[in-house]
Amino acid sequence: MTVHECWSALNELVGQALAALGLPTDVDLQVTPDPEMGDVGFPAFAYARIARQSPVAIAEQVAAQMQTGGLIREARAVKGYVNLFLDMDRVGSVVLGEILAKGERFAVPSRQDSERWTIEYSAPNTNKPLHLGHVRNNLLGMSISNLAQYAGYDVIRLNLINDRGIHICKTMLAYQLWGEGKTPSDVAAKGDHFVGKLYVRFDREFKAEFQQWKEQTGKTLEEDAYFATESKLGAAAQELLRKWEAEDPETRSLWKTMNDWVLGGFQETYLRMGCRFDEVQYESQTWRPGKDLVLDGLMRGILEEKPDGAVVFPLEKVGLEGEKVLLRGDGTSLYMTQDLGTALERYQRFAPSKMVYVVGDEQLYHFDVLFRVLDALRPGVGALCFHLAYGMVRLPEGRMKSREGTVVDADVLMDELKALALEELTSRSDSGMAHHQGMDAEEMGYRAERIAQAALKFFVLKFTPRKSFEYDPKQSIDFAGQTGPYCLYAYARTRSLIRKGGEGEVFDPALVSLLVHPLEQAMLKMLLDYPRLVVRAAQQLDPAKIAEYAYTLSAGFARMFTDKTGYPILSCEEPALRRARLMLVNAVGITIRSALSILGIDVLEEM
Secondary structure (H helix, E strand, C coil): CCHHHHHHHHHHHHHHHHHHCCCCCCCCCEECCCHHHCCEEEECHHHHHHHCCCHHHHHHHHHHHCCCCCCEEEEEEECCEEEEEECHHHHHHHHHHHHHHHHHHHHCCCCCCCCEEEEECCCCECCCCCEHHHHHHHHHHHHHHHHHHHCCCEEEEEEEEECCCHHHHHHHHHHHHHCCCCCHHHHCCCHHHHHHHHHHHHHHHHHHHHHHHHHHHCCCCCHHHHHHHCCHHHHHHHHHHHHHHCCCHHHHHHHHHHHHHHHHHHHHHHHHHCCCCCEEEEHHHHHHHHHHHHHHHHHCCCCEECCCCCEEEEHHHHCCCCEEEEECCCCCECHHHHHHHHHHHHHHHHCCCEEEEEEEHHHHHHHHHHHHHHHHHCCCCHHHEEEEEECCEEECCECCCHHHCCCCEHHHHHHHHHHHHHHHHHHHHHCCCHHHCCCCHHHHHHHHHHHHHHHHHHHHHCCCCCCCEECCHHHHCCCCCCCHHHHHHHHHHHHHHHHHHCCCCCCCHHHHHHCCCHHHHHHHHHHHHHHHHHHHHHHCCCCHHHHHHHHHHHHHHHHHHHCCCCCCCCCCCCHHHHHHHHHHHHHHHHHHHHHHHHCCCCCCCCC
């Protein structure tokens, strides 16, 4: 029996008891926090209206119907809850046996017909380096992809790089006007940082032009309207876009050169973060299919052409107000156009059951419209799409703005965290901690990088996606808080015990019955809950549940060493109990490593 099968058997037994009373059999069993209240249980309150009885009476009837003697030792009704006391010898054997046999992948369920998910994340623009906002996007995409794979889904990781459009043309124009023909190597800069400064320069020059125009004319316009109608810089950038779409050789050559600079910089950052993709797509290659789809919709009467030649979708057709422009009057395409083409192309290529877009919540309206228009053009495709909207990452100074240069570059942030981790490791070495003494600079740097990445990833992912938060580098690196370094330390401690004890790596079912201490029973229940938690977190697209679990498991393990009654492991005088405890320690370590790997965190065997 596997852990998943153990949960299935428990659900089936509960379902049988509910069915005998004529009640719905779907139930969400939860591990109980108080062992006095059982090991797992569920409330009966949801059945009160159906059965027309009090939850207390229903719980008592369900408990009386429960079949005991196998996995369930006793069923007890308490204040409207059905609490089940499990045969922890049997359950513990299932849990520890599977973990020690399968390792960190023990949580993966067996699926004969695996659903396929496409998950798009990162999706940067080639006019600036990756910043803290991209970091959250990358980490969410990576962890959700890992979660889905652990839960048994076939996952295709996609990155759609926005390498064309008016914003790219702004940066190209800035290079033509102020770049002085220099290259990133000329100024010893990463390519993405070099180009990003040009983007900031364009915005500064544009704002100065706009201000001067307002002072000279006394007129008032919104910035976007001024850019499109009155601005000389705007006209020049729009002309570059028209030339690009017309495949003007000189324009395309500059575009390719600058994009290559940026893409090279992106790759360095991705490698450092451990961010990978199964396929990288480019909007320069996907805009044309979107344009073809729009023209097809126009021909079929789904879309409309305006007097100026623009092609629009009347949003009242899908229950919204207004209209959505899909082609400009000059025939050039917009974001929505290329997003439509990209979505259809993915549907045709991969035949997914779910298409996930990891994009900030400022794009909620865009994706709502996108999916509705897509369904109008190709019925059923938009319904497969899901926008995983996430909140913004704030700094103490406020919101970041790329074009104003007020962002925290991902590279700078990771360097800062590594420096903080190195400072902590150096302090520990200087204080005489044995496992830090004699560490050479290379090893110290390697550990500092792992700790820094763990700090960043855990802090970002411990917040549920929709929540905005303020990032605090020093808080994230705290070895004693709810952090990645804390979990790394817990894992390293399990490995140290196994190395020193020389036992615990081989499962012995005869030893499970010795694990009767309350701390041991609590850890076994936590391990039992992990595979089901992975599936639930994947279905909800929420890696924060895994971060919380990793910390709670690590904290539970730490309590073994701070328990006032004393909990000897290596110094345990009973050989069999010592082996049993080391076996449990090993299983805890494997599970911490599994949870951290879902978050994209690499462990350290020693801290």
